[in-house]
Amino acid sequence: MIPVDFIHRLAAVAARETLPRFRQAGLIANKLAAGFDPVTEADRETEKAIRALIRTEFPDHGILGEEFGAEGAENRYVWVVDPIDGTRSFIAGIPLWGTLVGLTEEGDAVAGMMVQPFIGELFYATGHGAHYEGPHGRTRLATRATENxxxxxxxxxxxxxxxxxxxxxxxxxxxxxxxxxxxxxxxxxxxxxxxxxxxxxxxxxxxxxxxxxxxxxxxxxxxxxxxxxxxxxxxxxxxxxxxxxxxxxxxxxxxxx
Structure with missing residues (x-):
């Protein structure tokens, strides 16, 4: 499965591209002719950087990203990238956004991460449980068993x-x-x-x-x-x-x- 070290490298790339642009005046474009679906410079530059890292480490894998579409989508392994999930929060200066990078094998999601660089939190799963790293240390994630x-x-x-x-x-x-x-x-x-x-x-x-x-x-x-x-x-x-x-x-x- 994917090494945790690679998850950390993806998170570092996301932080490098998003944090300097968060709560800063920047270019915002609208992807819709009617309505509002914003995209920022941070979205595009973050996805470019993540794609470059994946291509270098896993050249035989495909990539599907929100901003730049699919390449190698027929491959056994495909990375799925949302450079900023919660762009509306991002442009409003609210830290309820994150960078999402997942991996599918024959269409099934097998690994994934969400990093929120401003808060400094990383959530990830690589086949050996789900984990958290952040200001409160490191811990294994577990849902609560609410039944009603x-x-x-x-x-x-x-x-x-x-x-x-x-x-x-x-x-x-x-x-x-x-x-x-x-x-x-x-x-x-x-x-x-x-x-x-x-x-x-x-x-x-x-x-x-x-x-x-x-x-x-x-x-x-x-x-x-x-x-x-x-x-x-x-x-x-x-x-x-x-x-x-x-x-x-x-x-x-x-x-x-």
């Missing part, structure tokens, strides 16, 4: 991501839980792996939004699927839970959508 929706904490980036039928299903689910929080992007999934929250529900995701997070969640003891209970690697509507029982309960509220 009434005891659960639920996160989503914003309810605005849901289509009307999805929003109705999400609202039904939200009414069942103890606490819900918005605006978390990739950070919510890592908090689920760390045992701080119990559910993350989102929609409209691309593979680069979720592939890196799947191994972290699963190797911490959690469950992550699409809303039909199928694999999450292709993105779409996603539900992650800290326990199988909680996942099953929450999925029942979302299945109608």
């Amino acid at each position: 929706l009434a005891d659960a904490t639920l996160c989503t980036t914003t309810p605005a991501i849901f289509e009307p039928a999805q929003r109705a299903a999400f609202d039904r689910l939200e009414r069942q839980v103890r606490l819900s929080r918005y605006g978390t992007d990739c950070y919510a999934y890592c908090m689920l792996a760390a045992g701080q929250v119990d559910l993350v529900v989102e929609a409209g995701l691309q593979p680069y939004d979720i592939v890196a997070l799947i191994p972290i969640i699963e190797q911490a003891g959690g469950v992550v699927t699409d809303w039909s209970g199928g694999p999450a690697e292709n993105g779409g509507s996603i539900i992650a839970a800290g326990s199988a029982g909680l996942h099953s309960q929450a999925l029942a509220f979302l299945a109608s959508a």
Whole structure:
């Protein structure tokens, strides 16, 4: 599997490219003709640097990135890169963003990392459990075994991501839980792996939004699927839970959508 040393090198590259541009005036472009889907210089330069490192170390692997598309997507191993997940938080100066780098083998997510350089936190999984490194030291990640929706904490980036039928299903689910929080992007999934929250529900995701997070969640003891209970690697509507029982309960509220 991927050496932890390589995860550290990826994290260092992400920090080098993102931190000098965070909370600084910089070029922001809109990728949509109608609406707002921002991209920054930090997004592009971070992905370029990560791609260069992967090509040097693993020249026979493919790469799929948010900003520069796919190369070698038919290869057995494909790296999936989101240089800044949570670009809206990034441009607002809010540190709930992160760099995501995942690895698939024949389409299955097998390793991944999320680094938040401003806070100094790294979450990763390489096949030998899920781990955290940061200001509070190093620890192995483990989800918490919450079994009842009434005891659960639920996160989503914003309810605005849901289509009307999805929003109705999400609202039904939200009414069942103890606490819900918005605006978390990739950070919510890592908090689920760390045992701080119990559910993350989102929609409209691309593979680069979720592939890196799947191994972290699963190797911490959690469950992550699409809303039909199928694999999450292709993105779409996603539900992650800290326990199988909680996942099953929450999925029942979302299945109608």
